[in-house]
Amino acid sequence: MTELGRSKKQEVLQWIRENPFISQQDLADRLHLSRPAVAAYISALIKEGEILGRAYVLPQRGHILCIGGANVDRKIQAYEPIQLGTSNPSFVVESYGGVARNIAENLTRLGLPTSLVTMVGLDKEADRLLSYLAGLGTDVSQVIRSTAHRTGTYTAVLDVDGSMTVALADMGIYDDFTVEQLAPRLRVLQQAAMVIVDTNLPTEALAYVIAESTKKGALLIVAPVSSPKAKRLPRNLGGIHTLIANRDELAAISGIPIDKEESIYAACAALKERGCRTVVATMGKDGVAWLDEANIFGTLPAESIEVVDVTGAGDAFVAGFCFAMASDAKTKQACQFATRLTGLTLVTKETVSTEIKPHEARAWLTKIL
CATH class of the missing domain: 1.10.10 (Arc Repressor Mutant, subunit A)
Incomplete structure (x- = not known):
């Protein structure tokens, strides 16, 4: 044209x-x-999704779009101390994972209309994963089904005390998560008030999501999935509203070693100079820090709780932050709510807490606001 x-x-x-x-x-x-x-x-x-159907119904913004990984997680734990080179009696726990998928489930449980765009195989694992999300109320209509790969898997082998011996990740499917695969699925972006993308996407696809979100006026949140994959982000971070990263990811993206509070501030400031409007650093037991749009640096201590399992805690934080932002919370308030939601995940073995209740979440947020 x-x-x-x-x-x-x-x-x-x-x-x-x-x-x-x-x-x-x-x-x-x-x-x-x-x-x-x-x-x-x-x-x-x-x-293009700018209008819906022959009656000229304009799309209503309000739902949240999550783009990125969805896979099957397996934990294999030995009953006795692991002996290499022989068979070890063990038990297996299987659950659903993937950063974007975990965030989407959290948001759905919080009561927000949520869509997931991911890539899975044509296998039974994917059928069960998608059926589970759809049963909760997540829109999975735009999920890509690959004929070339199986659904991604992450398998952790744990010793008798729960410590990790080795982890094996089969995530080759995401190498095909290209712009050509992604573009036809992003009609749902027309209705999204907020887009959350993880860095399972290849570099070109990440840049495309950033550009399209900017073009459509959606608030864009980026959640890196690991230090190596965090480096897939472009040098120019313009278009990203908030980047939420842990210490290692923050260091990988900024190139600044993180060893004390001053270095956290320096890393956040460096990413803001590259175009990101707000940077949030999650630091586990040391709490959270942020540098917001007004260049105000703040910190928040972690809640004092007895941790059962850290799996999914970072994803719960991202979902909590986005839930609060959808209610016009300030950065500090969003971090406060996110920390509270993270606590629910830390005290359960589940990747996403089933104890999340929308009415309770609204009550928490009302007190914070």
């Missing part, structure tokens, strides 16, 4: 926004176009 064509298409959209009941002939008359030309522009707008 030519530049003039794109301009006319935007004019058509503007008239429809002002009067959703306007006829094609009225549009043609006002824009000095033929009726077939108007019909072609409307057809293009429908395909």
